[in-house]
Amino acid sequence: MTVGRGELDSDAPQSEIEAAQQSARTDEFGCVTGPAPMQSLLAVNLVGLRTIMRREIRRVTRIWVQTIVPPAITMTLYFVIFGSLIGRRIGEMDGLPYITYIAPGLIMMAVITNSFSNVVSSFFSAKLQLYLEELLVSPLSTATIVVGYMIGGIFRGLAVGVLVTVVALLFTRISVEHPLITLSVVVLVAAVFSLAGLLNAIFAKTFDDISIVPTFVLTPLTYLGGVFFSISLLAPPWQAAAMANPILYMVNAFRYGVLGVSDIPIGVAYALILGLLVALFLANMWLLTKGRGIRS
């Protein structure tokens, strides 16, 4: 340790502190000259948004062994077991080799779970360790905070998605049929589950609370969401039940983008994804503005 004891010397920094104080009063905040104009507040929020994004992205890359590697290993096992070993016995599905058929679903599964878990763990950690207060006392708007965390979740979702795609390419050949649909669906779904993760984190009080939703809601819905099968294989009553699962629409929309096959109309899938996106964004905004789970 190089810091000495009892050596904070006020004389040296004082002139610098004064100079900085003077400069600060007229630049970013307009604290002296009256209320900060809209443009100024916009600039503050843009810098703030970039800061949250940078912080979240650096968090993902800093702990890449926890955030990037495990899903890649898990998905490799899925491809080996379900795709390569069992898939050979299953044959074709919707006219495609089974391993090719499940590849988009597995990519989407990785995107969903990782975008969700990134935001839920990051926001909950910030809440638990109290450093969320850094954001709450700042002049940033609630929308900036929500969007910042959402982008962090999208980043991890896409980073893992790309890695899983690379793994998939080791096992099968994939040529993207509709690149724009593929890209837009994966980004929108990552955004939806980032916001869902934020919602979970806002309500969470313990570590159990952040594992309940992924374990008991997200995983079953994903497995039943057409990742491994076409719903045309299900009996009519079960088909109807499956249609109530929003993840089915997301997986199929992505599969349509990649392979050109889908069990559901693509327009309906987009409407549902966008509807969920708006609803979750507004819910998070409302809860954070009210201070639910973060202010006493």
Add this chain to the structure above:
Amino acid sequence: MDALRLEHLRKTYPNGVQALRGIDLVVEEGDFFALLGPNGAGKTTTIGIITSLVNKTAGRVVVFDRDMDRQREAAKACIGVVPQEVNLAMFEKLIDIVIHQAGYYGVRPRLARQRAERYLKALHLWDRRHDIARNLSGGMKRRLMIARALMHEPRLLILDEPTAGVDIEIRRSMWEFMRAINDAGVTIILTTHYLEEAESLCRNVAIIDHGTIVEHDRMSRVLRKLQYETFILSLEQTVEAAPVLDGYPVRLRNEHEIEVEVSREQNVNRLFALLSEQGMIVHSIRNKANRLEELFLRLTERAGASETRP
């Protein structure tokens, strides 16, 4: 201009606890202001409301003429806060923590890096800038929180027990740093349990107890209100009972020490004379508590007594 104005501030928690019962408070620009009170008096709730970490039940908060309800962002931009509890991202590097904080206030990265160097150097943390916060000592964490709060160069700095758990040497050097910040024009509101800290640093003081302000005045005037001081006298000889000294209430502490209450109108020479008449030689004399502490205890006791009175 007032740096801070609180009007009829009330807070009732969902469990029914009335933390604040209508607080009115004005802190002038440039002031070094002490907000004192016993545990649970409402200090941290008040600070929480000012910094918008706690939702108020009623009342108004105005920071440099900006109403916290109507111009929230502009008001918050003027405030820097060092909370009572350590609230650092423990796995982030010091340099990242302070630069991120600047970013939340719209300070661009280049300027943020300059300020980070300035404040981390001023608080003697620059050499540790690439360490993660978890590896810092308690005193360093406190200093890091001060550096972080200064990154956007706030006009109002709120320090909620900033020297808690810090040893006396570092504490005194932190006082000097706080004085320098205040001399540079920053209004400071300080809560502390070290009353000598408030007495040494602050020009004005408010004492809060049971959610109400029981005293709000200049520090010097508040101290003048102290009618009595209690001294502890060490005697050379052994005494078995408290001596009777005309006009001076005396209590026996132990066989070598007595406690004497001296009012402002009385003088200590007469006390010594009375002791001398009884053949007692005073070996040493010291204050039982510092003056502010004594006043603080009397005020909060008085407020408590009047509240329980039918």
